[in-house]
Amino acid sequence: MKSLVLEHLAKTYFDPYRGTQVEAIKDLSLTVEEGDFVAVVGPSGCGKTTVLNMIAGFVPKTGGRILVDDREVSGPGPDRGVVFQSFALFPWKTVRENVAFGPKMRGVGKVERARIADEYLEMAGLSHAADRYPNELSGGMQQRVGVVRALANNPDVLLMDEPFASVDAQTRMTLQEELTRIWEERRPTVVFITHDVGEAVFLANKVVVLARGNLLAEVDISLPRPRVWDSLVHDNDFKDLSNQVLQLVRSA
Amino acid sequence: MAADQTTIFRPAPSRVRQALRFLWPLFGLVVVWQVLVMALDVNPRVFPDVPTVLSAGWKTIIDGTLLTHVGASLLRVSVGTVLAIVTAVPLGIAMGVSRGISTFLTPPLRFFSVLAGIAWIPIATLWFGYGFGAITFVIFNAVFFVVTYNTLLGVSTIPMPLRHAAASLGAGHWQMLTQVLLPGALPNIVTGIRTGMGFAWRGLIAAEMIATNTGLGYMLFLARDFYRTEVIVFAMIVIGIIWLLLDRLLLAPLERATVERWGMVQRS
Amino acid sequence: MRPLQTLWGYYIRMTIKWPGLAALIPFIPLIALWSFVVWLELFPRVFLPGPGDVLIKAWELLYKGILLDYLGDSVVRLSVGAAAGMALAIPLGIFIGLNSRAHEVSWPILLFFQAIGDIAWLPILLIWFGFGLTTMTFVIVYTVLFPVVLNTVLGIRSVNPELRRAAQSLGASRPRILFEVTLPGALPNIITGLRNGLGYGWRALIAAEIIVGTSGIGFLMFDARRAGSVEEIVVGMIVLGILWYIVDSWILAPIERATGQRWGLVSS
Numbered sequence: 001m002k003s004l005v006l007e008h009l010a011k012t013y014f015d016p017y018r019g020t021q022v023e024a025i026k027d028l029s030l031t032v033e034e035g036d037f038v039a040v041v042g043p044s045g046c047g048k049t050t051v052l053n054m055i056a057g058f059v060p061k062t063g064g065r066i067l068v069d070d071r072e073v074s075g076p077g078p079d080r081g082v083v084f085q086s087f088a089l090f091p092w093k094t095v096r097e098n099v100a101f102g103p104k105m106r107g108v109g110k111v112e113r114a115r116i117a118d119e120y121l122e123m124a125g126l127s128h129a130a131d132r133y134p135n136e137l138s139g140g141m142q143q144r145v146g147v148v149r150a151l152a153n154n155p156d157v158l159l160m161d162e163p164f165a166s167v168d169a170q171t172r173m174t175l176q177e178e179l180t181r182i183w184e185e186r187r188p189t190v191v192f193i194t195h196d197v198g199e200a201v202f203l204a205n206k207v208v209v210l211a212r213g214n215l216l217a218e219v220d221i222s223l224p225r226p227r228v229w230d231s232l233v234h235d236n237d238f239k240d241l242s243n244q245v246l247q248l249v250r251s252a
Numbered sequence: 253m254a255a256d257q258t259t260i261f262r263p264a265p266s267r268v269r270q271a272l273r274f275l276w277p278l279f280g281l282v283v284v285w286q287v288l289v290m291a292l293d294v295n296p297r298v299f300p301d302v303p304t305v306l307s308a309g310w311k312t313i314i315d316g317t318l319l320t321h322v323g324a325s326l327l328r329v330s331v332g333t334v335l336a337i338v339t340a341v342p343l344g345i346a347m348g349v350s351r352g353i354s355t356f357l358t359p360p361l362r363f364f365s366v367l368a369g370i371a372w373i374p375i376a377t378l379w380f381g382y383g384f385g386a387i388t389f390v391i392f393n394a395v396f397f398v399v400t401y402n403t404l405l406g407v408s409t410i411p412m413p414l415r416h417a418a419a420s421l422g423a424g425h426w427q428m429l430t431q432v433l434l435p436g437a438l439p440n441i442v443t444g445i446r447t448g449m450g451f452a453w454r455g456l457i458a459a460e461m462i463a464t465n466t467g468l469g470y471m472l473f474l475a476r477d478f479y480r481t482e483v484i485v486f487a488m489i490v491i492g493i494i495w496l497l498l499d500r501l502l503l504a505p506l507e508r509a510t511v512e513r514w515g516m517v518q519r520s
Numbered sequence: 521m522r523p524l525q526t527l528w529g530y531y532i533r534m535t536i537k538w539p540g541l542a543a544l545i546p547f548i549p550l551i552a553l554w555s556f557v558v559w560l561e562l563f564p565r566v567f568l569p570g571p572g573d574v575l576i577k578a579w580e581l582l583y584k585g586i587l588l589d590y591l592g593d594s595v596v597r598l599s600v601g602a603a604a605g606m607a608l609a610i611p612l613g614i615f616i617g618l619n620s621r622a623h624e625v626s627w628p629i630l631l632f633f634q635a636i637g638d639i640a641w642l643p644i645l646l647i648w649f650g651f652g653l654t655t656m657t658f659v660i661v662y663t664v665l666f667p668v669v670l671n672t673v674l675g676i677r678s679v680n681p682e683l684r685r686a687a688q689s690l691g692a693s694r695p696r697i698l699f700e701v702t703l704p705g706a707l708p709n710i711i712t713g714l715r716n717g718l719g720y721g722w723r724a725l726i727a728a729e730i731i732v733g734t735s736g737i738g739f740l741m742f743d744a745r746r747a748g749s750v751e752e753i754v755v756g757m758i759v760l761g762i763l764w765y766i767v768d769s770w771i772l773a774p775i776e777r778a779t780g781q782r783w784g785l786v787s788s
Contacts (some may be wrong), residue, residue: 056685056689057688057689058688075688076685076688077688077689077691078689078690078691080689081690082685082686084682084685084686086680088680088682088683088685088686089686090683090686090700091705092704092705092707092779101692101700102690102691105690105691105692105693106691150690153690153691274627274628277624277626277628277629278628280625297647298647298648352528355542356546357546358546359542359547360546360550362765363547363761363762363765364761366719366760366761366764366768367760367764369723370724371723371726371756371757371761372757373727373730373742374730374742374744374753374756375741375745375757378567378745378748378750378753379567451720451723454637454638454720454723454724457637457640458639461639461642461643461731462731462742468640469640472640472642472643475643476644476646481647484643484644487640488636488640488641488644489636491636491637491640492632492633492635492636493635495635495636496631496632496635499635500631
């Protein structure tokens with residue numbers, strides 16, 4: 001079962017400062033199986049965020065096709081949940097209301113969507129914060145809400161755009177472990193954008209390296225699960241894979 | 253940031269194009285005005301058409317009355333504002349240096365900045381008589397209290413670490429004042445000046461209607477006595493243009509330069 | 521220094537217990553200073569009455585029922601005008617904020633009409649509607665309208681685009697995004713606009729009451745000026761100040777803080 005298919009995806013835009021067309025993405029083909037976890041890495045400016053924005057439907061593509069469950073993507077939609085680097089939680093809604101937002105848009109009743117929200121909040125260990133406002137939470141907690149909000153809407157694909165880049169190092173490790181745990185429990189299809197090679201290898205089943213708008217390599221990560229940092233930091237396979245990906249990124 | 257490139261790389265329009273883009277809707281408005289007046293056959297006493305206003309305006313320019321009125325108004329505003337800034341900023345800084353004093357004095361200052369401007373017209377005309385003194389006083393206090401309050405606010409919100417840093421780098425009292433307190437409070441001061449001048453400009457027009465025999469407000473009110481709507485409309489346009497130029501070309505850029513450049517609070 | 525510090529300590533603890541006092545006590549030294557200056561007889565009594573004289577006058581006006589009547593008139597005018605202004609301004613602001621073509625066309629026009637200023641409209645309004653309630657209401661609606669429209673537009677356009685994207689990818693339709701994301705996001709700005717608008721409207725009301733003059737606090741003050749009663753003018757000013765102080769710091773500022781701070785949209 002193929003969940004997400006990119007066929008010859010391309011993006012060019014006009015750069016008025018140079019007065020030329022710039023090819024951000026040249027020709028990108030990629031298939032993500034259902035229930036898979038794919039991380040996309042690459043140096044900054046390689047176009048990884050552009051790819052995610054096109055899949056999410058925020059930015060129009062200029063060539064190729066994007067298929068989610070064999071339906072072509074046009075514009076944003078609830079079949080693709082997005083977790084933002086800046087969290088993008090609604091500041092005027094409580095944590096529970098944020099998580100219940102997707103179900104609310106689908107027309108789920110008040111009681112039922114509160115139940116859904118509470119279930120997901122419990123999964124992320126956030127039950128105690130359900131009635132607080134995002135601004136009152138730490139960055140790490142805010143992003144937990146961001147992840148859970150996207151999951152609560154049952155998307156076909158979960159798109160994550162450097163979601164842990166703006167939290168501190170310790171929190172980031174905890175969040176990564178929580179994400180793998182949740183992924184193992186629920187098996188959502190995930191496309192995870194990051195510039196952190198260790199993070200990509202730790203989380204994903206497959207790491208895709210992008211360079212200058214092209215797909216440079218795909219590396220399968222067959223590390224055993226469940227993955228936790230305490231054991232993986234000493235793991236030689238993990239070190240080798242990380243090194244391999246790092247070399248690819250640096251050669252780009 | 254995850255902003256897409258298409259929005260980042262927007263060409264910066266030239267100054268001329270920016271000005272044109274600003275002016276063409278106003279030009280359109282003039283056309284609409286003329287068409288409406290002609291189509292509805294409006295009584296010129298109720299609302300004049302464009303040529304009448306233009307010729308009335310031209311006449312005031314030729315015989316020099318416009319210049320007299322504009323000159324009088326601008327002189328009052330400049331004198332009142334400059335006096336107010338010169339006195340308000342030192343006072344605000346002096347009061348803001350001590351946190352205790354500044355919190356203590358905030359309520360009375362807010363009280364007076366609320367009253368600033370028009371509410372002083374009756375008592376100002378009683379104290380100074382009709383004329384330059386009373387009107388300049390109204391402008392002075394419209395700006396004075398708002399600027400004092402904002403300066404105080406600005407100084408008292410300078411982060412303590414910044415002051416400590418300056419002190420431990422060897423700043424004396426004078427340097428603390430010129431290098432830390434004044435620049436730190438500047439965004440607030442500029443915002444205060446802009447707000448205060450907004451009040452002052454309205455106060456000026458009101459005061460000139462009541463208490464003098466020159467100035468734009470007087471020009472308006474005199475025209476009303478003779479039902480000269482074309483002069484009224486012309487004077488209103490002049491008032492609008494002057495304030496727009498003052499606010500957009502002087503005050504707003506000044507505020508942007510300090511407030512936004514330094515990444516401090518962004519305000520409307 | 522010692523007893524002063526002890527006293528200051530008492531004061532701080534007292535204001536923590538009863539925060540309302542912090543807004544009142546600072547006026548005591550101010551009134552003392554006022555009495556002192558009057559006692560020195562630097563200015564003739566007719567020009568600068570003492571607090572006692574003003575209090576007696578206030579009681580007299582209150583007793584006659586004039587003060588409350590006029591105050592009621594002013595407050596009703598301001599509330600009716602402000603309500604009508606908001607009812608017009610918020611939908612207009614939403615429309616202009618959402619529609620970038622409408623924004624391009626109307627923005628310069630809005631800025632220009634705001635620049636003309638409410639008070640400059642008085643002469644032509646007097647010709648159109650005569651001395652009466654219509655003229656005053658028009659002026660206040662006009663005054664409230666522009667700050668609210670301009671700030672609503674600003675608020676809507678400055679809502680973080682990521683939030684719209686988030687809502688879209690959670691399945692929100694366009695109208696849902698407007699009500700769930702855009703409007704709440706613009707709310708702090710709308711309230712700021714309202715606060716500015718009321719601040720300007722308040723002053724415009726005073727000017728209108730002075731010039732149009734049938735009743736109201738502005739009229740009271742100007743009438744007193746004609747009769748040469750400084751006490752009455754001061755009573756009027758104090759009433760104005762207190763009223764606006766109450767509206768601003770007990771109603772508007774808390775709403776602004778509640779929306780802005782809890783949501784973290786404005787710092788401090």
